[in-house]
Amino acid sequence: xxxxxxxxxxPKQPGHLETATFEGKNxxxxxxxxxxxxxxxxxxxxxxxxxxxxxxxxxxxTQQLYDLKLVGLATFxxxxxxxxxxxxxxxxxxxxxxxxQFWLGVxxxxxxxxxxxxxxxxxxxxxxxxxxxxxxxxxxFYALVGTHGAHVTFGLAWIMTLMIQTARxxxxxxxxxxxxxxxxxxxxxxxxxxxxFTLVYLLGxxx
Amino acid sequence: MGTLLVxxxxxxxxxxxxxxxxxxxxxERVRHSKVWDWLTTVDHKKIGIxxxxxxxFFLLIGGLEAVxxxxxxxxxxxxLFTGDTFNxxxxxxxxxxxxxxxxxxxxxxxxxxxxxxxxxxxVAFPFLNSLGFWAFFFGGxxxxxxxxxxGAPNAGWTSYPSLALMGFNPGPGIDYYVLGLQISGIGSxxxxxNFLATIINMRTPGMxxxxxxxxxxxxxxxxxxxxxxxxxxxxxLLLLMFDRVFGSAFFDPALGGSPVIWQHLFxxxxxxxxxxxxxxxFGIMSEVISTFxxxxxxxxxxxxxxxxxxxxLGFMVWVHHMFTVGLGPMSNSIFAVATMAIGVPxxxxxxxxxxxxxxxxxxxxxxxxxxxxxxxxxVMGGVTGVxxxxxxxxxxxxxxxxxVAHFHYVLVGGTVFALFAGAYYWWPKxxxxxxxxxLGKWHFWxxxxxxxxxxxxxxxxxxxxxxxxxxxxxxGYGLESLNMLSSIGAVGMVLGTIIFTINxxxxxxxxxxxxxxxxxxxxxxxSVPSPVPEYNFAQLPLVRGYDAFWIEKQAGNKGMAPAExxxxxxxxxxxxxxxxxxxxxxxxxxxxxxxxxxxxxxxIAVVFISMFVRSFQQDFGYxxxxxxxxxxxxxxxxxx
Ligand code: HEM
Ligand SMILES: [Cu+2]
Numbered sequence: 001x002x003x004x005x006x007x008x009x010x011p012k013q014p015g016h017l018e019t020a021t022f023e024g025k026n027x028x029x030x031x032x033x034x035x036x037x038x039x040x041x042x043x044x045x046x047x048x049x050x051x052x053x054x055x056x057x058x059x060x061x062t063q064q065l066y067d068l069k070l071v072g073l074a075t076f077x078x079x080x081x082x083x084x085x086x087x088x089x090x091x092x093x094x095x096x097x098x099x100x101q102f103w104l105g106v107x108x109x110x111x112x113x114x115x116x117x118x119x120x121x122x123x124x125x126x127x128x129x130x131x132x133x134x135x136x137x138x139x140x141f142y143a144l145v146g147t148h149g150a151h152v153t154f155g156l157a158w159i160m161t162l163m164i165q166t167a168r169x170x171x172x173x174x175x176x177x178x179x180x181x182x183x184x185x186x187x188x189x190x191x192x193x194x195x196x197f198t199l200v201y202l203l204g205x206x207x
Numbered sequence: 208m209g210t211l212l213v214x215x216x217x218x219x220x221x222x223x224x225x226x227x228x229x230x231x232x233x234x235e236r237v238r239h240s241k242v243w244d245w246l247t248t249v250d251h252k253k254i255g256i257x258x259x260x261x262x263x264f265f266l267l268i269g270g271l272e273a274v275x276x277x278x279x280x281x282x283x284x285x286x287l288f289t290g291d292t293f294n295x296x297x298x299x300x301x302x303x304x305x306x307x308x309x310x311x312x313x314x315x316x317x318x319x320x321x322x323x324x325x326x327x328x329x330v331a332f333p334f335l336n337s338l339g340f341w342a343f344f345f346g347g348x349x350x351x352x353x354x355x356x357x358g359a360p361n362a363g364w365t366s367y368p369s370l371a372l373m374g375f376n377p378g379p380g381i382d383y384y385v386l387g388l389q390i391s392g393i394g395s396x397x398x399x400x401n402f403l404a405t406i407i408n409m410r411t412p413g414m415x416x417x418x419x420x421x422x423x424x425x426x427x428x429x430x431x432x433x434x435x436x437x438x439x440x441x442x443x444l445l446l447l448m449f450d451r452v453f454g455s456a457f458f459d460p461a462l463g464g465s466p467v468i469w470q471h472l473f474x475x476x477x478x479x480x481x482x483x484x485x486x487x488x489f490g491i492m493s494e495v496i497s498t499f500x501x502x503x504x505x506x507x508x509x510x511x512x513x514x515x516x517x518x519x520l521g522f523m524v525w526v527h528h529m530f531t532v533g534l535g536p537m538s539n540s541i542f543a544v545a546t547m548a549i550g551v552p553x554x555x556x557x558x559x560x561x562x563x564x565x566x567x568x569x570x571x572x573x574x575x576x577x578x579x580x581x582x583x584x585x586v587m588g589g590v591t592g593v594x595x596x597x598x599x600x601x602x603x604x605x606x607x608x609x610x611v612a613h614f615h616y617v618l619v620g621g622t623v624f625a626l627f628a629g630a631y632y633w634w635p636k637x638x639x640x641x642x643x644x645x646l647g648k649w650h651f652w653x654x655x656x657x658x659x660x661x662x663x664x665x666x667x668x669x670x671x672x673x674x675x676x677x678x679x680x681x682x683g684y685g686l687e688s689l690n691m692l693s694s695i696g697a698v699g700m701v702l703g704t705i706i707f708t709i710n711x712x713x714x715x716x717x718x719x720x721x722x723x724x725x726x727x728x729x730x731x732x733x734s735v736p737s738p739v740p741e742y743n744f745a746q747l748p749l750v751r752g753y754d755a756f757w758i759e760k761q762a763g764n765k766g767m768a769p770a771e772x773x774x775x776x777x778x779x780x781x782x783x784x785x786x787x788x789x790x791x792x793x794x795x796x797x798x799x800x801x802x803x804x805x806x807x808x809x810x811i812a813v814v815f816i817s818m819f820v821r822s823f824q825q826d827f828g829y830x831x832x833x834x835x836x837x838x839x840x841x842x843x844x845x846x847x
């Protein structure tokens with residue numbers, strides 16, 4: 001069971017470092033399971049939003065509110081950050097610590113850009129009279145998109161934490177699965193956003 | 208706020224008293240104390256015991272609430288616990304029994320037994336295991352503190368809006384419900400993930416999926432249900448909290464919200480939840496019936512198949528709790544058919560149990576009594592379930608005592624009977640001693656008779672028109688004698704439980720140790736000493752088939768063949784972070800209950816800081832050397 005490997009050792013061979021140790025295998029499996037639960041969580045928030053999205057109680061409607069240009073830009077940032085996160089994991093598995101840290105840095109910056117745009121968007125909506133308490137539509141919109149935004153924020157903090165740890169400890173057997181699951185998390189956030197983009201924004205403009 | 212301070216100071220006082228006052232080596236003494244050991248343990252067996260015992264404690268509290276309700280209902284127009292008080296008792300009884308008694312006691316047994324059954328040294332995530340327990344514990348504590356600080360919730364265990372919204376329910380009761388369940392729910396989700404990963408990744412060599420004992424299989428499916436069923440509850444509770452604390456409008460029709468959304472979210476969780484608590488019960492019964500019939504479980508593969516099918520169908524039927532909402536004949540029909548379909552795999556199981564006993568060498572020890580009592584009782588609950596699944600009939604039964612009778616037949620006759628069976632069966636593995644069999648039989652007969660006396664008449668009360676969740680009834684409508692009978696029956700259950708408690712205390716005091724294999728068992732947990740050493744297996748066992756230990760015994764072998772040479776065993780270190788994190792959740796929960804957002808923020812900060820600390824901690828556990836293992840085994844032999 002690879003018990004001869006010490007978690008603080010550095011792998012010498014490139015490959016799937018995240019599952020090189022038994023602990024790593026458990027971690028990756030456990031995290032996939034967790035993402036299953038997260039999927040159901042978002043599904044419930046989507047369901048609630050879709051049921052309540054027309055209950056605007058005389059406030060602005062989805063058509064009046066949403067601005068696809070701004071959201072499109074945010075989408076571009078977030079989807080690109082998924083790509084850079086893949087590049088980071090690629091670098092990790094080829095034992096290139098510097099390149100990995102660089103791509104993680106880019107991922108964080110892109111995520112930050114997304115977050116700034118989202119905050120700007122929310123502030124704008126509040127000025128238009130679309131708030132968390134104004135109507136059931138408002139409540140369900142902020143619950144869904146806000147939960148996603150909270151996930152992005154947590155993901156950013158997480159990735160930055162791991163960047164610091166890697167800088168201190170190097171790319172060890174312990175760090176590899178941690179980095180890998182954080183990137184899984186990041187991709188998951190991205191996939192959720194794809195659904196938000198279609199079911200909230202595009203559908204809001206059309207129907 | 209003030210109450211929070213009081214609780215904190217009290218906790219510090221208790222710590223000081225238990226450890227002998229503060230001075231220089233205070234911290235040293237704390238570190239070596241028994242309390243500290245249990246607070247920080249990551250050993251699955253100890254966590255299992257804590258789960259089981261705190262679950263049992265909540266079972267007693269929930270039972271007390273039930274007794275109060277039966278006292279109120281013993282005669283018509285009684286005024287012992289009326290109105291709001293009765294509503295609080297009823298709400299806390301249901302909530303406590305489901306979330307704080309049934310689930311934790313099941314998690315306790317799974318924690319102790321499942322890793323042993325698959326030949327593992329621990330669960331996949333020992334730290335998470337401890338965190339899950341403490342989250343459950345503090346969640347339960349928060350919920351029950353409502354009795355003292357501000358008033359218990361009173362909108363039923365289903366807590367439907369609009370009744371549960373601020374406008375109709377301004378006290379803090381519902382907030383306690385929302386946050387208590389949210390915190391303990393986080394713990395349940397973690398346990399689900401942990402058990403799944405353990406069963407998938409930690410099986411000993413030779414333990415293929417189709418050689419896993421039935422209890423492990425049902426734990427597996429239950430964990431999958433936990434994984435997918437807890438999030439809808441999480442979301443429902445979150446939205447209800449937003450509506451109550453932050454003024455949002457999810458469930459408020461005045462602002463376009465819809466109370467029916469809560470009902471959907473609640474029952475998408477709620478129906479799988481009833482299978483979460485019944486599937487492990489099926490597993491326990493399968494083990495017990497097979498062991499005490501001295502026969503291989505009849506139709507093992509069909510049992511596995513039935514379990515998986517039940518788990519799957521469990522997600523397709525939630526609308527049968529909402530037939531009377533008015534979702535339309537189409538949706539009612541579809542969900543009615545799906546609901547009835549669950550009767551098929553359940554029937555397969557019942558016949559398999561019967562055929563296992565058929566021609567077997569039956570031994571009526573206490574666990575077997577519970578199992579044999581369980582079969583007809585549970586079948587009756589299943590039959591009323593199928594009756595309820597017919598929408599036009601359900602329009603009559605719904606919200607009457609008929610439903611109360613149905614779910615007590617499945618929950619008590621199924622889950623609680625199984626928990627008692629499991630307790631008698633696995634007590635040697637948990638505590639190293641056997642519970643007294645004679646007291647056990649008294650426990651069974653008093654509880655069994657009392658149970659049927661309480662709940663059988665409730666079917667008829669329902670059919671005669673008595674609505675559920677109502678604190679009294681009028682004389683002269685034919686409800687008096689059945690209610691009287693029902694209340695008298697409760698006495699039997701109380702006496703049975705008291706005898707069980709006496710049995711537990713008596714066993715704890717006795718010095719007689721149990722042998723490793725007191726029941727001539729069939730599965731791996733009986734191949735290790737009682738009580739189980741902290742590393743479980745000195746050498747991982749090699750499994751050659753279903754009923755792994757039985758096969759070796761039949762082949763004349765003394766024990767399991769080892770699958771690995773004797774070597775140092777890696778153990779995880781204990782950690783105090785789970786308690787701190789759960790305390791953070793508790794403080795945050797309290798902040799939201801008191802609508803004191805700064806307190807909530809402090810609590811959440813504690814949680815995140817603990818996570819951060821944990822992430823930076825480098826603690827890779829320790830090793831137990833082979834000499835120690837052999838030494839302790841030798842010492843055992845000398846004693847024996
Ligand atoms: C053949 C299997 C079953 C069927 C067909 C079935 C069907 C139903 C139906 C249709 C209802 C709704 C009645 C109403 O509110 O009008 C119901 C309620 C309930 N069932 Fe079952 N059931 C089955 C098994 C179980 C099991 C195994 C459990 C738990 C271990 C369970 C626990 C409950 C509970 C707690 C309620 C009441 C919920 C409430 O309103 O508070 N049922 N069942
Ligand atoms: Cu149901």
